[in-house]
Amino acid sequence: MKGALPFLLLAPALLALVAVFVVPIATIGRIALYVSEGSGAMREAVALDTFRTLFADSFTWELTRNSAHLALLCASLATLIAYPIALFLFRTESRFRPLLAILAVAPLLVSSVVRVVGWLVVLGDQGLINAALLSLGLVDRAVPLINNWTGVVIGLTESVMPYVILSLLAGFGRLDRTVEEAAATLGAPPWRVFLRVTLPLSLPAIALGWLIGFVLSFSAFVSPKLLGGGRVFVLATEIYDLAMQAVDWPAAAAMALYALSLTLLVLAAYTVLTRRVAA
Amino acid sequence: MARLALEGLTKAYGTAPPAVDGLTLEAEEGEFLALLGPSGCGKTTTLRMVAGLVPADRGRIRLGEEDITAAPVHTRGIGLVFQSYALFPHMDAVGNIGFGLEMQGVPKAERQARVAEALRLTRLEGLGHRRPRELSGGQQQRVALARAIAIRPRLLLLDECLSNLDAKLREEMRGEIRDIQRASATTALFVTHDQTEALSICDTVAVMHRGRIEQRGTPEEIYERPATRFVASFIGRMNAIDGPAPVMTREGPLGAGETAMVRPHRVRLLREGAAAEGDNAASGTVRRITYIGDIVQVQAATPLGPLAAEVSGASPLWRGLDVGAPVGLAWSSSDTLRFPA
Ligand SMILES: Nc1ncnc2c1ncn2[C@@H]1O[C@H](COP(=O)(O)OP(=O)(O)O)[C@@H](O)[C@H]1O
Ligand SMILES: [Mg+2]
Numbered sequence: 001m002k003g004a005l006p007f008l009l010l011a012p013a014l015l016a017l018v019a020v021f022v023v024p025i026a027t028i029g030r031i032a033l034y035v036s037e038g039s040g041a042m043r044e045a046v047a048l049d050t051f052r053t054l055f056a057d058s059f060t061w062e063l064t065r066n067s068a069h070l071a072l073l074c075a076s077l078a079t080l081i082a083y084p085i086a087l088f089l090f091r092t093e094s095r096f097r098p099l100l101a102i103l104a105v106a107p108l109l110v111s112s113v114v115r116v117v118g119w120l121v122v123l124g125d126q127g128l129i130n131a132a133l134l135s136l137g138l139v140d141r142a143v144p145l146i147n148n149w150t151g152v153v154i155g156l157t158e159s160v161m162p163y164v165i166l167s168l169l170a171g172f173g174r175l176d177r178t179v180e181e182a183a184a185t186l187g188a189p190p191w192r193v194f195l196r197v198t199l200p201l202s203l204p205a206i207a208l209g210w211l212i213g214f215v216l217s218f219s220a221f222v223s224p225k226l227l228g229g230g231r232v233f234v235l236a237t238e239i240y241d242l243a244m245q246a247v248d249w250p251a252a253a254a255m256a257l258y259a260l261s262l263t264l265l266v267l268a269a270y271t272v273l274t275r276r277v278a279a
Numbered sequence: 280m281a282r283l284a285l286e287g288l289t290k291a292y293g294t295a296p297p298a299v300d301g302l303t304l305e306a307e308e309g310e311f312l313a314l315l316g317p318s319g320c321g322k323t324t325t326l327r328m329v330a331g332l333v334p335a336d337r338g339r340i341r342l343g344e345e346d347i348t349a350a351p352v353h354t355r356g357i358g359l360v361f362q363s364y365a366l367f368p369h370m371d372a373v374g375n376i377g378f379g380l381e382m383q384g385v386p387k388a389e390r391q392a393r394v395a396e397a398l399r400l401t402r403l404e405g406l407g408h409r410r411p412r413e414l415s416g417g418q419q420q421r422v423a424l425a426r427a428i429a430i431r432p433r434l435l436l437l438d439e440c441l442s443n444l445d446a447k448l449r450e451e452m453r454g455e456i457r458d459i460q461r462a463s464a465t466t467a468l469f470v471t472h473d474q475t476e477a478l479s480i481c482d483t484v485a486v487m488h489r490g491r492i493e494q495r496g497t498p499e500e501i502y503e504r505p506a507t508r509f510v511a512s513f514i515g516r517m518n519a520i521d522g523p524a525p526v527m528t529r530e531g532p533l534g535a536g537e538t539a540m541v542r543p544h545r546v547r548l549l550r551e552g553a554a555a556e557g558d559n560a561a562s563g564t565v566r567r568i569t570y571i572g573d574i575v576q577v578q579a580a581t582p583l584g585p586l587a588a589e590v591s592g593a594s595p596l597w598r599g600l601d602v603g604a605p606v607g608l609a610w611s612s613s614d615t616l617r618f619p620a
Contacts, residue, residue, distance in 0.1 A: 174368060181332050182365040184352040186379035186430060196378070200369050 025260075032253035042249055050250040054258065064262070067218055067234040070149075074156045074220075075213035078164045079206060081157070086168035086209075087202070090175065101169075105162040112159060116226040119155045120146065123227075147229020156223040160216045164209040171205025204274070211270050215263055235259040281343030281433045282308045283329070283466055288338035289490075290324050298324040300490030301338070306434075306483075309464045311457065313477035316487030317513065322470045323362075325487075326436050329468070330359045342433055353382070358427030358465075360440040364419050366411040372398070372422045373407040379430035397425040400459055417448045424456065428463060435460065435467040441476065453480050474514050478502065486510045508618035511540050516576075518543060520583050521620065527558045527612035538620050545614040546588035548577055548596050549607035557609040561586060565604045568597065579606055 035045045054060055089101050107115060122128045125142035133139045145151055175198065183193045221236040228237070235255060243252035283306040291297040299321040306312040314322050327333040329340055331352035340348045347355055367375050376397050380390045398404055401421040411419055420440060427435060437456070441449045457480045460467045471477050477484050478498040485495040486509075494506040505511035512519065517540045520526055522533040533539045547557070563581030570576075573592045577600065578585060588608055590596050600606070 176365070178361055178363055178365040179367060181352075182359070182361060182426075183367070183378065184332070185330050185355070185357060185359045186426065187353050187356070187382035188378075189351075189353050192382065197367060 028253045028256055031249050032257055034250040034253075036248050036250050040247065050254040054251065054254050060255070060258075063233055063235050063238050066232070067236070067259070067262075070152065070156065070220075070224070070232075070234055071214045071218035073153055074160060074217040075164075075210050077153070077157045078161045078213045078217075079168075079210045082161050082164040082168055082209060083202075083206065086165045086172070086205075087198075089165070090169055090172050091177070104165050107159065108162045112222040113226070115159060116155060116222060119151070119158075119227060123151055123154065146227060148231055149228070151227040151229070152224050152232045155227040156217050156220050159220070159223055160213045163216055164213045167209040167212045168202075168205045171208045172202060174201045174204070176201075207270065207274060211266070214266060218263060218266075219259065281466060282306065282341075283434055283468065284339075284341040285325070285329070286339045286341070288325065288328060288340065289336045290321075290328060290333060291336055297321075297336075297490050299328065302487075302491055304485055304492050304495065306466050306468060308466055311460050311467045311469065311480070311482045313481035313484045314468055314470045314487055315474060315477040315484050315514075316472065318472050320487045321490040322472075322487060323438055326359070326438050326468065326470055329434070330357050330436055331355050356430065356432055357434045357436060358430060358432030359436045360420075360423045360427050360438065362439045362442065364411075364423040364440075366419060366422055366426070368411050371408045371410050372403060372414070372425075375411070375422055376425045376429045379426065383430065393429055397429040400428070400462075401425040401455070417444055417452065420444060420452060424459070428459060428465070431463070432465060435465045437467065437469045439470055439472065441471075442473070449476075456480070478514075486513065488513070505616065508538060508540070508620075511616060511618065516543050516587070516589075517541070518546065518586050520586070524583050526583065526615065528615040528617035529613055530617045533617060536620050538618050540616045540618065541610050541614055543576060543587040543589040544574070546586065546608050546610045548588040548590055549609055550596065557611045559612060559615060560607065560609045562605065562607045565600055565602050565606055567602065568600065577606065579608060581608065 031042075032050055033046045033048070035043045035047050035049050037043055085104055089097065089104060092100070094100070120127070123145035124130070125144070125146075127145070129145060130139075130142040133143065145154070179201070180193050180197050183197045184190075188196060219236055220234075221240060224232045224234050225237050225240065236259070239252050239255050239259065242248050242255060246252075283304075285302055285304045288299055288302040289297055290299045302321070302325060304312075304314075314325065316322055324333060328335045331347070331350060335348060338348070339346060342355070342357075367378065370378065373394055377390050377394045380393055385393070394407070398407055401424055403418065403421050403425060406414065406418060409418075411422065414422065420443070423440065424437075441452055441456075444452060453476060456469075469477070469481055478501070481498065483495060484498055484501050486493045486501060488507075488509045494501060494510045496504075496506075501510060501514055505514060511517055520533065520539040520541075522537040522539065523535045524533050524539070526533040526539045528539050541559075561581040561583050563579040563586065565577060566580050566585065567578040568575060569578070570592065571589070574589050575592050575594075575597050576587050576589045577597055578587045586608055
């Protein structure tokens with residue numbers, strides 16, 4: 001009985017995990033092995049036809065490149081912008097610190113669709129930025145900031161930033177003010193303290209924050225779909241189009257599994273690399 | 280290697296009473312000065328102001344001929360050994376010790392020679408390529424010390440740097456720090472709350488209380504001629520007798536609103552019936568007998584209040600003495616200090 005207790009206590013969590021994660025993925029895995037007929041009908045089978053078509057299609061590779069490119073760009077931008085913010089939040093002794101921390105992650109409290117609409121207002125041709133640029137005479141025509149890659153990168157970077165900030169804060173464990181002070185007493189001016197002590201000690205946090213930003217951007221759907229204006233094609237938007245517009249479920253399922261395994265590959269690479277560095 | 284002068288140094292955190300309150304103190308060139316005081320009296324704050332890590336609200340800091348009150352930390356050339364060591368966890372011992380030299384732009388060959396020298400001085404040969412987490416507490420302490428002296432600082436600051444070590448290692452390190460400081464003739468400020476530590480290794484002791492220096496002197500002066508009631512009771516053990524009472528002190532009879540103080544080892548223990556010698560005496564009954572190392576302390580209740588006398592453990596005086604037994608206590612007025620209460 002004693003040995004069974006931990007399992008009993010874990011049971012609800014395990015059941016939930018099975019229900020919302022294992023079952024859907026298994027289902028997708030099953031559907032990916034079905035065969036789509038030319039008529040659009042789906043035939044039950046255990047066949048690799050769909051995967052064969054998927055990997056033979058050069059569009060798959062273009063989508064993969066686009067997704068990776070977008071994720072790389074957004075994760076790097078988000079980490080670059082989030083790092084000073086997280087460092088400030090980690091260190092400030094201000095009594096407003098809790099408030100500032102909430103502000104930094106406040107976008108999480110807003111639905112991603114609402115946030116995208118917000119970006120439309122800011123980035124659109126008649127939006128805040130273009131209105132300002134036009135009225136200042138800095139440009140003659142509205143700069144296209146939306147319905148293209150620029151818009152997606154801006155929106156997606158913003159939407160993953162709270163997660164990056166939180167990961168950075170979680171990763172700053174080894175950062176110690178007195179160690180930085182020690183460097184200063186040894187003759188290091190502030191910028192050298194940063195380069196020789198602060199930055200190296202926050203590398204684990206940066207790696208973690210970047211990874212979270214990458215994985216989230218890689219699988220993001222709302223920003224590319226709504227801010228890309230139908231001109232930005234990534235794996236996530238294509239999976240949606242295959243499933244909902246073409247109603248080719250086996251193809252959508254196969255591509256979903258492919259995208260998922262790429263994400264797992266990145267996570268595995270991160271684990272191996274951080275193990276190697278720590279050792 | 281310079282003279283340090285602090286003049287009216289003041290620092291308050293928020294609205295609390297100042298942590299350091301008009302502190303004035305001088306350390307001569309090459310002097311090993313202890314800053315001794317109870318926890319929370321402002322020692323660390325003082326040290327941090329000298330190092331430049333905390334700005335002073337008021338007052339001046341002079342090092343040699345230079346006023347460094349407002350100088351940025353990295354330009355001061357002051358070695359600081361932190362209580363927590365604050366070693367760079369991502370560098371090995373060599374990297375830690377060489378860091379300051381690298382910042383000073385010392386060429387690589389010379390840097391290596393000086394790091395090797397610092398490793399030798401702190402008896403860390405062979406451990407140069409270990410990271411801090413691969414070193415014991417005592418070894419980490421040595422690396423911290425080596426790192427601070429490698430830059431040949433004008434002033435060495437040590438903040439309770441021995442308090443994380445066990446008793447035996449602490450005693451060993453005390454001697455080593457003293458030797459290293461002497462060999463390099465560096466002016467050093469050694470912060471501690473441990474009086475044994477301060478009295479045993481420093482040339483001079485400055486006793487600190489509530490953000491101020493109460494007394495500065497040689498260990499002997501501090502112990503034998505405490506200037507204030509606080510110093511008298513903080514350093515070593517003391518009997519206190521509140522006046523008015525029939526007690527003669529160095530400075531005259533004890534009046535109302537005054538306190539007389541005498542060290543227990545200056546109080547003689549007399550068996551019942553023995554004639555009292557000396558100009559102060561009291562009789563009472565034994566309350567407690569305590570061993571303190573090779574000394575025995577006998578505490579007695581007397582009409583003057585509780586008084587303690589200390590005798591050698593080898594002495595026949597206390598043998599056969601039981602709680603409740605009548606005893607006499609006698610002490611000389613020349614050993615008795617008087618302070619306003
Ligand atoms: N960063 C700080 N913020 C607020 N109060 C502080 C800070 N550092 C020290 N203090 C306060 O100042 C007083 C002196 O502290 P400190 O200099 O660390 O004393 P010591 O080193 O003698 O134990 C203490 O009452 C402490 O609580
Ligand atoms: Mg302290």
